[in-house]
Every structure is written in C-alpha cells, then in structure tokens.
Amino acid sequence: MKTFKIALIPGDGIGPEVVSEGVKVLKAIEKLDPTLSFAFTEFPWGCEYYLEHGKMMADDGIEQLKGFDAIYLGAVGYPGVPDHISLWDLLLRIRKEFDQYVNLRPITLLNPTLTPLKDKTAKEIDFLVIRENSEGEYAGAGDRLFKGKPEEVVLQTGVFSRKGTERIIRYAYEEARMSNRTLTSVSKANALNYSMVFWDEVFDEVGKEYPDVQTYSYLVDAASLYFVTEPERFEVVVTSNLFGDILTDIGAAITGGMGLATGANINPERTYPSMFEPVHGSAPDISGKGIANPIAAIWSVSQMMDFFGEERWGEAILSTIKDILTEQESLTSDLGGKSSTSQLGIRFVELLSARVSEVSFTQE
Numbered sequence: 001m002k003t004f005k006i007a008l009i010p011g012d013g014i015g016p017e018v019v020s021e022g023v024k025v026l027k028a029i030e031k032l033d034p035t036l037s038f039a040f041t042e043f044p045w046g047c048e049y050y051l052e053h054g055k056m057m058a059d060d061g062i063e064q065l066k067g068f069d070a071i072y073l074g075a076v077g078y079p080g081v082p083d084h085i086s087l088w089d090l091l092l093r094i095r096k097e098f099d100q101y102v103n104l105r106p107i108t109l110l111n112p113t114l115t116p117l118k119d120k121t122a123k124e125i126d127f128l129v130i131r132e133n134s135e136g137e138y139a140g141a142g143d144r145l146f147k148g149k150p151e152e153v154v155l156q157t158g159v160f161s162r163k164g165t166e167r168i169i170r171y172a173y174e175e176a177r178m179s180n181r182t183l184t185s186v187s188k189a190n191a192l193n194y195s196m197v198f199w200d201e202v203f204d205e206v207g208k209e210y211p212d213v214q215t216y217s218y219l220v221d222a223a224s225l226y227f228v229t230e231p232e233r234f235e236v237v238v239t240s241n242l243f244g245d246i247l248t249d250i251g252a253a254i255t256g257g258m259g260l261a262t263g264a265n266i267n268p269e270r271t272y273p274s275m276f277e278p279v280h281g282s283a284p285d286i287s288g289k290g291i292a293n294p295i296a297a298i299w300s301v302s303q304m305m306d307f308f309g310e311e312r313w314g315e316a317i318l319s320t321i322k323d324i325l326t327e328q329e330s331l332t333s334d335l336g337g338k339s340s341t342s343q344l345g346i347r348f349v350e351l352l353s354a355r356v357s358e359v360s361f362t363q364e
Contacts, residue, residue, distance in 0.1 A: 003037045004308055007068040007273070011046040012086070013282025014341075015074020017290065018297035021345035022072060025301050028349040029313055032356055036310065041068070047078035047086055047282075056089035062097045070304050071275040074297070075282035088140065095133055098272035100265035101164065102171055103133035103244060104303065105279070107231070107251035110318075111325040114256030114335075117228065124232035125255060130175065131244025132168040133265055135159045136195075138241040160195045160240075165202045171268060172238035173210045181235035184216040186223040186243055199240065224250060248279075259293030259334050264303040274307055276300040290340045293332040295321055298348060320352045 008023070010016035026038050043064070045057040056076075058064065065071060071094065077086045094100070109115050109125035117125070139159035146152045169185070176183035185203045189196040200217065207215055216233070218226065220243045226233050227250045239247060252261035258280040265275040278296030286292055299321060306314035324330050330347045331337030339347070 001035055001037055003039055004069045005039045005041070005067065006304075007065050007071045008040055008042040009045055009071060009090075010042065010074040011076050011090075011282065012048070012078040013075050013284045013287040014280075014292035015046070015076075015282055017074075017287075017292045017341050018278055018294040019072060019074040021294035021341060021348070022297040022301045024345045024349060025298055025317065025352065028352060029305075032353060033313070036313075045090060046076060047081040050081050050085070050089075056086060057093070062094070065094070065098075065273060068273045070307065071273050072300070072304070073275055073277040075278070075280070077282045078284055092138065092140075094275055095265050098267055098275070099134060099269075100267050100272070100274055101132065101134040101168060102264075102266040102268055103131035104264040104266060105129045105131060105244070105248040105251065106262065106299075106303075107234075107248065107255060109255045110260070110322050111256070114260070114325070115254055117231070117254055120231065120254075127181075127231070127234040127237060128175070129237045129239070129244055129248050129251060130168065130172045131239060131248065132164065132241050133244075134241075135161060135164045136241035138245075158192075158195045158240075158242075160198055162202070165199055166206060169199075169203050169206050169238055172236060173206055173213055176213045176236040177210055179236070182214045182216065183236045183238065184218060184223070184234055186218050186220050186237060186239035186247065188220045188243070190219060195240075203238075220247070223247060227251060228254060252279075257334065258296070259332070260295050260299070262296045262299035262303060264300070264307065266307065276304045276307075290342065291333050292341045293334050294341050294345055295324075298345075316352060316356055320348060320355055323351050323355070324348055 008019060010019040030037050045061065050056045076091045077083055107127050107129060109122040112122055115125060137158045141157040141159050142155045144154050172183055187196040187199045189200045227247060231254060252258050261279045263277055263279045267274050278300055280296055283292060302314045302317035324347060328337055330339050330344060332339055332344055
C-alpha cells in the first residue's frame with residue numbers, strides 16, 4: 001500500500017469549508033482503492049493565527065512542512081490583515097522556500113452551459129497555462145524611498161534570471177511535446193525592453209531543441225483579447241508570474257467562474273513538497289454560510305493525484321466533476337443550484353463511487 005502524507009492548511013474564510021470536501025474525496029478514494037492511503041496533518045496557520053501570534057505561520061513552519069508529500073491549501077486572506085502580509089508571509093513564502101516554480105492552471109470548459117462566450121464549445125476552450133511561479137514581477141525586489149515626502153519614489157523590480165526563465169520555458173516545451181500540443185509564449189517585449197526581450201530570446205533559444213513543437217508568441221494584451229474571442233488558439237501557454245496571474249483569471253471567467261478555478265504549485269524535482277489549492281480566495285462575505293462552491297478544491301485533489309502518479313484517480317475525479325455539473329440540483333448557488341457545500345461534497349462522493357464501481361483501481 002502507498003501512503004501519501006498531506007499537510008492541510010485550510011486557512012481563512014471559506015478555505016476550511018472547501019478543504020473539508022476535498023478531504024472527503026480523498027477518504028472516499030481510500031475506501032475505493034485498497035492500494036492507497038492518506039495521512040493528514042492539519043496546521044492552523046492563516047490570518048486568525050496572525051492576529052493571535054503576529055505571524056501567518058510558525059517560525060519553523062517551513063521545516064515542519066518539508067517531510068510531506070503534498071500541501072493542500074484552502075485560502076489566504078481576511079479583513080483585518082493587509083493582503084500583502086497574508087499573501088507574502090504564507091502562500092508566497094511556501095512557493096519560494098519550496099521552489100515551486102511551476103504553476104499549472106487548466107483552462108478547461110467542463111460543461112458548455114458555463115461559458116459566457118457565444119457559440120464556444122468545450123473543444124474550443126481546453127488549454128493549460130504554465131505560469132512562472134518563483135520570480136518575475138513577484139520576486140519582491142524593490143524599495144520605497146523618501147516615504148511620505150513629495151519626492152517619494154517606489155521601485156518594484158521584476159527579476160528574470162536565466163535559470164528561472166529557462167527552466168519554466170523548458171518545462172512548457174516538454175509538456176507541449178509530451179501532449180502533442182502547440183505552445184504559445186505570452187510576453188510584452190515591445191514595452192518591457194529588458195525583461196520581456198530576454199524572455200522572448202530564451203523562448204527562441206530553448207525552442208531550437210524542440211523543432212517538433214509548433215510555437216506562437218503573443219503580446220499579453222493581444223493574448224488577453226484572444227482568450228475571450230478565440231480561445232481555441234491556445235493549447236499550452238507559458239508566461240511570467242504577473243501575466244499568468246491575470247490571464248488565468250480571464251480563463252476562469254470563460255469557463256464558469258472562480259468557483260471552478262484550481263491551481264497546482266509544483267516542484268518538478270520533488271526535492272520539496274508541491275502545493276495544491278483552489279484559487280478563488282477566502283471569500284469572507286460568504287464565509288460560514290455553508291454555500292461555498294467546493295468544486296475548485298476538489299479539482300485540486302485531481303491535480304494532486306496526477307502529481308502522485310495516480311492519473312486514473314485524477315481522471316476519475318475530473319470526469320465526476322463533469323457529471324455533477326449536469327445535476328443542477330446538486331450544485332451550489334453560484335452555479336444556479338440550491339445545495340450546500342457539504343451536500344455537494346456528499347453527492348460528489350456518491351457519483352465518484354458509482355463511476356469506479358465497475359472499474360478496478362487496484363494495482364495489477
């Protein structure tokens with residue numbers, strides 16, 4: 001039997017509510033597959049912890065997390081704690097300390113009724129955004145000079161190292177080659193005459209090693225337009241930290257909203273644990289009401305299973321998400337249904353169990 005150790009950081013707002021449903025799915029998998037088990041350890045870190053202790057996580061938090069196979073994060077951020085503190089002192093700290101330099105955001109239309117785009121089908125909205133996740137515009141480099149004075153100057157420096165740029169671009173080429181899909185680079189070299197010119201140069205240099213991969217390059221403003229007007233242009237997309245952050249939210253908008261948006265923060269070398277999360281935020285306005293949509297959190301479990309090499313379960317979860325999206329009464333209010341967070345999770349497990357009941361998920 002394989003046992004995977006999972007660190008749970010439910011976090012803030014609706015985070016604990018949606019993570020609970022993801023854990024429910026993992027426990028169901030344990031019952032359905034005798035070859036797998038999961039060991040959970042929960043950590044109370046987040047904004048409530050900050051208000052009590054003056055910090056978002058324990059001083060030795062990174063050391064505590066090192067021994068896990070994966071981290072499952074709910075949400076970070078809540079009124080009373082500045083966003084730059086909640087983000088930088090927990091989420092971005094984990095990403096950087098564990099060198100989770102690959103961010104994977106699937107932009108997949110799981111049900112054709114969910115897109116606001118006229119006449120676009122699931123076949124036309126199905127691509128993967130690979131976002132650089134460790135440096136770029138979110139490197140945290142900069143300064144603030146003469147604060148509060150008329151001559152105040154603020155510097156926010158984007159950091160694009162050859163190592164960091166080359167490895168994310170190479171990862172994207174490998175993904176495009178493996179999946180036999182096209183690769184699109186998104187930059188802004190006409191205006192950012194150092195960082196994005198460098199990005200484009202590295203994209204072309206690495207591309208010489210992958211002559212079998214068909215490539216395209218767009219400026220970020222054009223790519224934003226095409227995400228909405230012609231999403232069928234894209235199959236695999238690679239871009240910087242900031243551009244990836246913005247573009248993937250456009251991707252969420254065209255596939256059903258943030259309640260369906262998931263993300264994986266990957267350390268490909270597996271030197272450190274990777275982290276999986278819904279990316280909808282903490283939604284404090286609906287926290288505690290039991291109406292949060294847990295589908296993104298459940299999709300995160302699918303990504304986690306893929307990372308563990310259990311692609312059968314990753315696909316089974318994704319297929320079950322497609323199943324439940326056809327049951328209006330089983331959905332939460334953001335998708336037009338009347339179910340609670342917990343009710344959706346219970347129904348999901350029923351559908352997952354039914355889906356795999358006639359298929360062997362045990363090892364040969």
